[in-house]
Amino acid sequence: SAVISQKPSRDICQRGTSLTIQCQVDSQVTMMFWYRQQPGQSLTLIATANQGSEATYESGFVIDKFPISRPNLTFSTLTVSNMSPEDSSIYLCSVELAGGRDTQYFGPGTRLTVL
């Protein structure tokens, strides 16, 4: 497996502001993903963070709202822009290891509350 860290672990933000969440892995990985888990719900994939190119977004998620960067094979950021209370969720990054094919490992998550 891999050691995955996320910063911040939690934050409380005001409506209309933006928050950038960082995901750091202790080894080079092929794929990195960002998920949202709304209160009491399951996980929904936001996008796949591609190294060296634009992220691939799932239906219902757009780059203007959730810009993603992945400058190298161990780091990615997700920004939640122009936040509203509906953005209050846990945001998780996950990784797929080289040779891991179809198994994803998750970070501890960032718990975001928007007032």
Next chain:
Amino acid sequence: GDSVTQMEGPVTLSEEAFLTINCTYTATGYPSLFWYVQYPGEGLQLLLKATKADDKGSNKGFEATYRKETTSFHLEKGSVQVSDSAVYFCALSAISGAGSYQLTFGKGTKLSVIP
């Protein structure tokens, strides 16, 4: 599209009771199947996986068998402990149209074990 259906919770058991959490799936092709666990306030941890029919995944006393004929992957444990209290997610992994593996999650089942 692919989907995962797992039994609704919450489930409350006494310590040392037998646990079954049902999970069925719908998918084209031959997905890999997973159980993830989310302890209170934490991210998701991979509990076990199975990659082909009749495979049995096991970890920490939990086990699940990939049943292709019934499209099921039920989670079982013979004797639960208070420390098993968590939310359990069943998931499948299949290749997306973009060529990467993507996870589809069930809604999660909250387990509470009382002394």
